[in-house]
Amino acid sequence: MTRDRMLRLHVLREGEAGLLPLVLLHGFPLDHRMWLDVTDLLPGDRTVLAPDLPGFGASPSGPDIAAALGADRDAPSVDVMADGVAATLRSAGVDRAVIGGLSMGGYVAMALLERHPDLVAGVGLIDTKSTADDEGARSKRLEIARTVVAEHRVDAVFGMRTSVLGASNRVARPDLVERIEGWIRDQGPRAVAWAQEAMAARPDRTDALAGYEGPSVVVVGDEDELSPVPTAQHMVEALKDSELVVVRGAGHMTSNESPEPVAAALGELLARAGRAAARV
């Protein structure tokens, strides 16, 4: 994979060399900027990296990344996102990192666990789920994919500027609604369509969690309507060394609705991953 076909990797913070870096994977249909609030609150000794996933932000499209990865990768898939992240990190000299992912970013983190376990020193699963879509969710995604491409605009996903927030923050945080809408407006219809098709095709990854021995944390907003608390509990039950953090008064975007507990959970995960690395 040549460097110009890699994902754009943003250095959100330069930390101390030799300490495990934190890699943050964004949700749909957003880009690396959603992690700025959390980064401001993280321990300052860690390097924090955030790629734009295929087609989002400044990254090449899903088909371009798939082509760069090799043959038989025509269909949109979360595996292509994960392989693109792995290749991008390795090319930047990162062989091992703590991975945090929110929602779609969590699907990619779980694919990394399955496909690139050597890369993962710890995993933070935030407002996400390990289960696959049911038929209804899958056909809704494919309908949205068709609509955004036909309309050449991403209006069909504008509803997410509020549906990703907790019921109280939809009213109380117009600033956040506006920021999220701005991030959505900056994404292209083809990226939105490709990611919807990729997510529609993703498998159940509960077994990948069950097979993972390293440290993990699962974070969920108690008002998350897209990946609600029981889906978080399901992941914690599958994982061997995990903790559940329920963020009160937040929806699906805990990273921005309530970044303090998310940063604290990721900071604690980094410390646990550091202790685990020191033991081997």
Ligand code: MLT
């Ligand atoms: C996200 O926030 O990334 C989306 O809710 C993921 C999804 O559509 O499943």
